[in-house]
Amino acid sequence: MEELKISSETIQFIVLRVGDEQYGIDIKYVDNIIHMSSITRVPKVASYVKGVINVRGEVIPVMDIRIKMGLPEAEYTKDSRIVIIKSEQQGFVGLIVDAVKEVVTLEVDGIEKMAYDRNGKDMFVTGVGKHQGALISLLDLNEVLAE
Amino acid sequence: MDVSQYLEIFLDETREHLQSLNTEILNLEQDPENEDTINEIFRAAHSLKGMAGTMGYKRMQTLTHDMENVFSEVRNGTIKIKSHMIDILFQCLDALEEYTTNIQENSDEGTNDNEALIKLLNDCLKPDGAAAEEEPAESSSSSEASAPAASGESKWNDIPLDEAQKHVINEAIKQGKKVYGITVKVQESCILKAARAFLVFKAVEELGEILISAPSAQDIEDEKFELDFTIVVITDAALDRIIADIKSVSEIEEAVGAEMEAFESVKEAQVEEKETSAEPPAKKAETKAPTKAAAPAPVAGGAKQEKKAGAKAVGNRTVRVDIEKLDVLMNLVSELIIAKNSLVSASAQNGGESNAAVGSQIEYLENVTTSLHESVMKVRMVPIESVLNKFPRMIRDLTKKLDKKMELHMSGEETELDRTVVDEIGDPLMHLLRNSADHGLESAEVRAERGKPEVGSIYLDAYQDGNNVIIEVRDDGNGIDVEKVRDKAIERGTVTPEQAMNMSDKEIIDLLFLPSFSTAKEVTDVSGRGVGLDVVKSKIEMLGGEVEVKTRLGEGSTWTIRLPLTLAIIQALMVEVGGEKYAISLNSVTTLENIAPSDVKLVQSEEVIHLRGSVIQLIRLNEVLDIESTRKEGENMIVAIVKKGDKLAGLVVDKLMGQQEIVIKSLGKFIGKSRLISGATILGDGEVALILDANVLI
Numbered sequence: 001m002e003e004l005k006i007s008s009e010t011i012q013f014i015v016l017r018v019g020d021e022q023y024g025i026d027i028k029y030v031d032n033i034i035h036m037s038s039i040t041r042v043p044k045v046a047s048y049v050k051g052v053i054n055v056r057g058e059v060i061p062v063m064d065i066r067i068k069m070g071l072p073e074a075e076y077t078k079d080s081r082i083v084i085i086k087s088e089q090q091g092f093v094g095l096i097v098d099a100v101k102e103v104v105t106l107e108v109d110g111i112e113k114m115a116y117d118r119n120g121k122d123m124f125v126t127g128v129g130k131h132q133g134a135l136i137s138l139l140d141l142n143e144v145l146a147e
Numbered sequence: 148m149d150v151s152q153y154l155e156i157f158l159d160e161t162r163e164h165l166q167s168l169n170t171e172i173l174n175l176e177q178d179p180e181n182e183d184t185i186n187e188i189f190r191a192a193h194s195l196k197g198m199a200g201t202m203g204y205k206r207m208q209t210l211t212h213d214m215e216n217v218f219s220e221v222r223n224g225t226i227k228i229k230s231h232m233i234d235i236l237f238q239c240l241d242a243l244e245e246y247t248t249n250i251q252e253n254s255d256e257g258t259n260d261n262e263a264l265i266k267l268l269n270d271c272l273k274p275d276g277a278a279a280e281e282e283p284a285e286s287s288s289s290s291e292a293s294a295p296a297a298s299g300e301s302k303w304n305d306i307p308l309d310e311a312q313k314h315v316i317n318e319a320i321k322q323g324k325k326v327y328g329i330t331v332k333v334q335e336s337c338i339l340k341a342a343r344a345f346l347v348f349k350a351v352e353e354l355g356e357i358l359i360s361a362p363s364a365q366d367i368e369d370e371k372f373e374l375d376f377t378i379v380v381i382t383d384a385a386l387d388r389i390i391a392d393i394k395s396v397s398e399i400e401e402a403v404g405a406e407m408e409a410f411e412s413v414k415e416a417q418v419e420e421k422e423t424s425a426e427p428p429a430k431k432a433e434t435k436a437p438t439k440a441a442a443p444a445p446v447a448g449g450a451k452q453e454k455k456a457g458a459k460a461v462g463n464r465t466v467r468v469d470i471e472k473l474d475v476l477m478n479l480v481s482e483l484i485i486a487k488n489s490l491v492s493a494s495a496q497n498g499g500e501s502n503a504a505v506g507s508q509i510e511y512l513e514n515v516t517t518s519l520h521e522s523v524m525k526v527r528m529v530p531i532e533s534v535l536n537k538f539p540r541m542i543r544d545l546t547k548k549l550d551k552k553m554e555l556h557m558s559g560e561e562t563e564l565d566r567t568v569v570d571e572i573g574d575p576l577m578h579l580l581r582n583s584a585d586h587g588l589e590s591a592e593v594r595a596e597r598g599k600p601e602v603g604s605i606y607l608d609a610y611q612d613g614n615n616v617i618i619e620v621r622d623d624g625n626g627i628d629v630e631k632v633r634d635k636a637i638e639r640g641t642v643t644p645e646q647a648m649n650m651s652d653k654e655i656i657d658l659l660f661l662p663s664f665s666t667a668k669e670v671t672d673v674s675g676r677g678v679g680l681d682v683v684k685s686k687i688e689m690l691g692g693e694v695e696v697k698t699r700l701g702e703g704s705t706w707t708i709r710l711p712l713t714l715a716i717i718q719a720l721m722v723e724v725g726g727e728k729y730a731i732s733l734n735s736v737t738t739l740e741n742i743a744p745s746d747v748k749l750v751q752s753e754e755v756i757h758l759r760g761s762v763i764q765l766i767r768l769n770e771v772l773d774i775e776s777t778r779k780e781g782e783n784m785i786v787a788i789v790k791k792g793d794k795l796a797g798l799v800v801d802k803l804m805g806q807q808e809i810v811i812k813s814l815g816k817f818i819g820k821s822r823l824i825s826g827a828t829i830l831g832d833g834e835v836a837l838i839l840d841a842n843v844l845i
Contacts, residue, residue: 042818
């Protein structure tokens with residue numbers, strides 16, 4: 001019992017799929033997950049910014065996380081979702097992901113921190129957690145949302 | 148007494164009085180003999196004192212009391228205004244401001260007694276002869292005027308007392324307590340007489356016991372009395388203390404009273420009669436003194452009444468509303484308009500027979516929502532005056548501090564802006580004015596050398612321009628030395644020397660708006676701490692406005708702030724470009740034209756059209772927006788002519804969709820302020836359309 005208590009500090013993550021990999025976002029930053037809806041293109045912005053959408057009367061910018069990570073652009077499917085993130089610096093931002101899978105609870109002690117020098121798509125990852133034998137890369141939202 | 152519920156009103160009113168004091172004392176400096184100004188100052192100081200007293204802020208009360216004394220003397224002509232007095236008075240205002248701020252923050256005035264100031268004030272009273280001898284310690288006014296009004300006011304003698312009450316009075320006197328009859332008169336202009344009377348009762352009850360009042364307490368509470376009421380008080384306190392406390396209640400014109408003697412007719416009292424009757428001569432004298440002291444009040448009150456009656460007539464028709472409530476109201480109106488737009492598009496899709504009836508109802512609904520929006524906007528609009536008011540004083544202080552001669556000329560104080568904007572615009576304007584005073588204007592010697600008038604001028608002009616309000620801060624000083632800025636930027640490492648050489652003058656000047664960029668050679672406490680222009684810029688942009696500067700070396704600079712009049716809802720022209728919907732503020736659109744491709748001419752490889760005698764540049768929106776036009780080759784073009792100031796341009800669109808009232812939403816920080824797109828709106832069908840800023844395109 002005692003040991004359980006010590007290691008019981010946990011964080012809940014929403015697990016999503018981008019390409020072939022699984023990524024996790026700390027659930028406390030997630031405001032909402034919605035189906036793809038019609039996106040209004042905004043001219044003259046970075047290519048990963050797909051435009052803006054209307055979520056319950058608010059205009060929220062959305063970005064395609066594939067493009068941001070340098071992956072090839074893909075058609076949106078019925079599994080595609082927009083994860084609405086609430087960030088202190090940027091306000092609400094929607095992330096387009098290939099699919100949202102589940103919510104998992106990871107123990108903090110079980111998360112492996114990433115090495116300091118990150119590059120490529122790894123630069124968006126702070127650590128790696130394990131859940132039922134599968135690896136989940138935990139996203140650094142500050143990096144994802146940075147310009 | 149619980150006064151917390153009045154705190155808001157107290158703070159508001161105090162600020163207003165302080166502002167008017169500031170303005171009037173400035174006027175007084177120009178025209179020290181002006182009686183109206185002196186009266187106005189006296190009244191404001193008097194009201195402040197009364198308010199502070201009612202709220203129990205003793206230090207504030209003491210200070211205003213002494214200020215009032217000085218003005219009372221000035222008014223009577225016993226002392227003259229001198230320039231050092233003006234300085235002292237301004238210091239007093241600053242001290243009062245400090246009290247007010249303390250009160251706002253901690254509901255407490257703080258512990259600064261400002262004794263030095265009070266001493267200075269009292270010193271003002273001294274050198275001018277006889278008046279100074281009369282120390283204005285407790286009596287609210289120390290004038291020597293005789294007491295004409297007093298005799299008619301001694302109504303306490305007429306109070307009907309029954310035997311029991313007489314007995315109580317006699318008993319009290321026997322115990323060494325004092326019994327006073329006091330008649331209180333409220334101002335004619337007073338609206339809440341009962342409330343004032345209540346405050347008087349409260350004040351008196353803190354010092355003693357009210358035996359009886361005429362009319363009865365119940366009648367007074369029901370406001371069943373004319374202008375005065377009389378009370379009989381049993382207390383240990385001195386009469387003038389009570390009178391002073393009564394007078395500290397605002398809108399009390401006058402309070403007079405005298406000590407009452409024991410009643411002889413009461414039999415039980417006869418034994419003590421000898422004792423009491425021995426005192427009368429002494430008491431008579433006592434009675435006279437306070438009456439005399441109280442007498443000048445009617446003079447003050449009378450003057451006060453005239454002006455106040457005029458001001459009240461307007462004042463009474465207003466209601467103070469918390470700005471947050473208006474925000475909620477505004478948001479609801481926005482929601483209503485979005486809902487209405489949905490209804491419009493839903494009914495357009497449906498078709499069918501009922502359409503005509505629904506259509507006319509929707510049209511009616513549209514009219515109502517539009518008027519509702521306009522009304523709410525108007526409610527939120529306040530004149531910019533409240534912000535500009537404090538600047539003359541600031542410039543005066545800067546004149547002394549910087550030892551430069553300057554004058555501030557303001558116009559357009561009545562220009563109205565949304566309350567939120569007015570609240571926020573004060574600091575940026577103050578920065579710009581200080582900037583002009585400190586960096587802009589040269590010293591008198593330099594000005595003389597350059598053949599400029601010795602006194603530098605700073606102009607602040609506010610005016611409305613279409614859907615915007617423009618505020619210009621202009622000075623006839625040195626202007627911005629672009630080369631100096633360039634050197635500084637290189638020195639600071641803001642830009643490399645190569646970059647700096649390739650930058651235009653305008654780009655260099657824009658560097659001034661970067662954080663921590665100050666070109667002042669010395670850091671003064673007026674400006675030049677490097678926190679200024681970047682804050683100005685970010686604040687104005689936060690309000691949806693923009694700021695730009697034009698400057699000519701040696702001739703001066705002009706800072707132009709452009710602010711949107713409305714923050715939330717605009718009338719827009721909806722257009723389609725390449726299948727996408729865009730909104731253009733109807734305010735910038737002048738006409739819509741149908742242009743044949745053959746009418747398009749090339750001038751310096753730019754496309755232009757001739758329209759009613761003017762040459763207008765064409766802007767193909769599809770190119771600006773990076774999208775394929777849906778218009779077929781050779782078809783006529785639909786052109787919306789937009790204007791910015793005197794400049795015109797033609798925006799080529801694919802399709803017109805009509806006019807619509809739209810609610811402006813921010814694109815969110817993530818996308819940031821795209822120059823081209825000023826915001827977004829949600830259409831009736833739930834889709835998002837972007838709002839094009841025509842001003843940027845021209």
